Structures are given as structure tokens and as C-alpha cells.
Amino acid sequence: MLKFEFKNPTRIVFGEGQIAALRSLILPGRRVFILYGGGSIKRNGVYDQVVHALAGYTLTEFGGIEVNPHYETILRAAEAARTSDADLILAVGGGSVIDAAKFLASAVTATDRDPWDNFAAGNYPREILPIGCILTLPATGSESNAVSVISSTVRNLKIPFANEAARPTFAIMDPSTMASLDKRQLGNGVVDAFTHVVEQYLTVPGNTPVQYGFSEVLLRTLIEWGPKLLDDNSPEARENVMWAANQALNGLIGAGVSQDWSTHMIGHAITALYGLDHARTLSLVMPSLLRFKASTKQMMLARYGRNVWGVTAADDKTAAEEAIDLTEDFFHRMGLPVKTADIAPIEISTDDVVAQLQRAGHVQLGEMADITPTQVREILAHTA
Numbered sequence: 001m002l003k004f005e006f007k008n009p010t011r012i013v014f015g016e017g018q019i020a021a022l023r024s025l026i027l028p029g030r031r032v033f034i035l036y037g038g039g040s041i042k043r044n045g046v047y048d049q050v051v052h053a054l055a056g057y058t059l060t061e062f063g064g065i066e067v068n069p070h071y072e073t074i075l076r077a078a079e080a081a082r083t084s085d086a087d088l089i090l091a092v093g094g095g096s097v098i099d100a101a102k103f104l105a106s107a108v109t110a111t112d113r114d115p116w117d118n119f120a121a122g123n124y125p126r127e128i129l130p131i132g133c134i135l136t137l138p139a140t141g142s143e144s145n146a147v148s149v150i151s152s153t154v155r156n157l158k159i160p161f162a163n164e165a166a167r168p169t170f171a172i173m174d175p176s177t178m179a180s181l182d183k184r185q186l187g188n189g190v191v192d193a194f195t196h197v198v199e200q201y202l203t204v205p206g207n208t209p210v211q212y213g214f215s216e217v218l219l220r221t222l223i224e225w226g227p228k229l230l231d232d233n234s235p236e237a238r239e240n241v242m243w244a245a246n247q248a249l250n251g252l253i254g255a256g257v258s259q260d261w262s263t264h265m266i267g268h269a270i271t272a273l274y275g276l277d278h279a280r281t282l283s284l285v286m287p288s289l290l291r292f293k294a295s296t297k298q299m300m301l302a303r304y305g306r307n308v309w310g311v312t313a314a315d316d317k318t319a320a321e322e323a324i325d326l327t328e329d330f331f332h333r334m335g336l337p338v339k340t341a342d343i344a345p346i347e348i349s350t351d352d353v354v355a356q357l358q359r360a361g362h363v364q365l366g367e368m369a370d371i372t373p374t375q376v377r378e379i380l381a382h383t384a
């Protein structure tokens with residue numbers, strides 16, 4: 001097992017009707033800065049619940065956080081939060097809004113008014129504003145992790161930022177908020193969470209049976225409940241997927257194991273170039289990447305095939321191949337693309353993706369740091 005530290009301070013408040021608990025989570029008299037996205041919360045009643053729960057508090061709101069949130073918009077939000085003398089940032093939405101809130105909480109107290117480079121180098125202000133969130137789309141795990149993935153239109157980059165101090169103080173997870181999600185977002189969420197587990201699990205074997213066992217439970221849960229969620233968006237499916245997606249990226253299964261975030265980094269480059277939804281870049285890249293890396297990942301792939309998919313092949317090579325085929329089929333059943341033809345009219349230029357990765361400094365990816373631009377070209381060639 002690798003050395004690790006694990007601390008997840010986010011208080012999770014889970015279940016239907018829990019938005020009403022806001023009053024018990026935020027001290028009376030606090031000035032709350034509500035951050036939201038393109039307006040889904042105003043259409044589905046979540047906004048009304050928040051405002052009702054916070055009657056008597058001083059509220060300022062900032063809407064318009066984009067999908068794949070823009071740095072430039074977050075800087076405007078930071079200015080508004082400073083002007084309103086906010087005590088707490090309350091993110092209401094999916095991963096994009098929560099990521100924006102986490103970055104914003106540091107930008108508000110930073111002396112640097114253009115803090116991209118400082119934050120990218122890990123230099124955050126000592127004090128940042130506390131963050132609370134109300135999750136409306138299970139997918140990213142952002143509600144209780146340290147990461148923000150931010151895009152800069154000026155720099156033409158989409159990169160992750162990690163700040164332990166930005167883990168939300170609380171996360172309200174009310175599965176009934178998922179009622180207004182369409183099949184595209186539901187499918188995206190399940191596949192995003194699935195790949196988060198895979199990238200912390202399908203590497204090289206270690207002495208980590210607890211982490212592997214927990215990962216396998218999460219994968220089996222998403223395989224069982226993901227299609228049901230797509231089928232009827234039932235309360236049972238919502239709560240199981242919401243909880244699994246949170247656990248997939250709250251730090252627990254990744255503690256002490258080697259990790260391979262190459263699918264995500266290639267995916268971020270594709271989103272930055274073409275605007276393709278985050279999860280759809282992952283479903284496109286992951287099967288090709290796993291096939292390309294099948295020999296180095298063979299032991300874990302075979303274990304995954306047997307323990308998660310019930311593959312019975314006796315030899316590891318066949319079990320690994322069957323596991324990848326089943327993964328690809330699952331992404332497809334969830335309504336996501338697995339070949340470049342599925343994302344038409346978008347056409348991916350390998351040269352542009354490689355240049356994008358180089359600009360982001362992502363040139364040695366994978367658990368062995370051996371996924372170089374040359375290998376990325378081969379992986380992308382196999383998505384055709």
C-alpha cells in the first residue's frame with residue numbers, strides 16, 4: 001500500500017427534503033453568496049426551496065456559471081462576492097457550479113486578481129471562504145472532494161486544480177432534485193462516476209484489498225442501477241446512484257493505490273477543443289485506452305472482469321479482453337459514444353489534442369507515466 005493521508009471533512013446531509021436543513025448548517029446572520037448555473041434550479045423548484053430555507057439571511061446571488069465553468073466568469077463572481085462581503089459560498093447545481101464555487105472561494109481572498117498561474121502551481125491563499133453545496137446532478141464527486149476543473153477561454157485550457165481547503169463544509173444531497181434531469185445528463189453522470197472508480201482501480205496490483213473491494217461494489221452498483229435510472233429515474237435508482245457517485249471520488253478508494261487519470265486528461269483536452277460533454281469524452285477514450293494498455297493492466301483487468309462482470313474465462317488475457325468489451329457495451333447502453341462516428345459532426349484532430357495536452361503539461365500520463373503524446377495518438381486512432 002502506498003503512503004497516504006485521508007481527511008474528508010464534508011458533512012453529508014442526504015435524503016429527500018434535506019434542503020430544509022440549510023438553516024441548521026449555516027449560522028444565523030451569515031451573508032450567503034448563492035452560485036448557480038444556467039437556470040435549471042429556477043425551473044425545477046430547487047431555488048425556491050433554498051430561498052425559503054434561508055429566509056432571514058442576507059442573500060446575494062450570481063447565476064450563469066457555464067457547463068465546464070469559465071475562469072473569466074468565476075473572476076466576475078469573485079468580484080461580486082467581495083462586494084457583498086460574503087461569509088459563505090453556497091453552490092447549487094452540478095459539478096460545474098460546485099467546481100466554480102471551490103475555485104471562487106480561493107479567488108475571493110487572493111491578493112492576486114489573476115490567480116490562475118498561482119493556483120495552478122498550488123499557491124492558494126491561507127484563508128479561503130467556506131463552501132456549502134446542494135448537489136443536483138450526481139457525477140463528479142465534487143461535492144466532497146478538493147478538485148475544481150476550470151476552463152480558461154483566453155488560455156484555451158481546461159485543467160484540474162486541487163486545494164484541500166476547498167473541500168465543502170457541507171453537501172446536501174437530495175435525490176429528488178434529480179427528477180428534472182434528462183437521460184443525457186443521467187447517463188453522463190453514471191458513466192463519469194464509473195470512470196472515476198476505474199481510474200483508481202485498473203492500474204497495477206497492490207496490497208489494497210479494502211480499496212479494491214470497495215471499488216468493485218461501487219462499479220457493480222452503477223452497473224445495476226445506472227440502466228434502471230435511465231429507464232425510470234425512480235427514487236430508488238436516484239439515491240443509489242447519487243451515493244455511489246459521491247463515494248467514487250471522495251478520496252477513499254484512491255487512498256494508498258496507484259492511479260491512472262489519463263482518460264480524464266485526454267478527455268479534458270477534447271472538451272476544451274470541441275465542447276463535448278465531459279462524460280462523453282471519457283466513454284470515447286476509455287475503451288481504446290484500456291485495450292492499448294491491456295498487457296500492463298492485465299491482472300487488474302482480469303480481476304475486474306471476474307469480480308465485477310462475472311466473466312468466467314480461465315486465462316487472464318481473455319478475461320481482460322471480455323471485461324473491456326463489457327465496459328464499452330455498458331457505456332453504449334447508457335447512451336454515450338464509444339467511437340468517433342458516435343460524436344458526429346465533431347471530428348477530432350489528433351494533432352490538436354496532443355498540442356492541447358502539451359500546453360497543459362500532460363505529457364506523461366498513466367500509473368507508469370508512460371502515456372506520452374505518441375501513445376495518445378495510437379489510443380485516439382483506435383477510437384475510429
Ligand code: NZQ
Binds near residue numbers: 069178
Ligand atoms: O447550468 P444548469 O442550468 O444548472 O444546468 C445543468 C447543466 O446544463 C444541468 N443540470 C444540473 N442539475 C440539474 C440540471 N438540469 C436539470 N435538473 C437538474 N437537477 O446539467 C447540465 C450539466 O451540468 P454540469 O454541472 O456541467 O455537469 P456535471 O455535474 O457532470 O459537471 C461537469 C463538470 O465537472 C468537472 C467536469 O470536467 C465538468 O467541467 N469535473 C469535476 C470533477 C471534480 N471536481 O472532482 C471531476 C470530474 O472528473 C470532472 O472533471
Ligand code: ZN
Binds near residue numbers: 140192193264278
Ligand atoms: Zn470525471
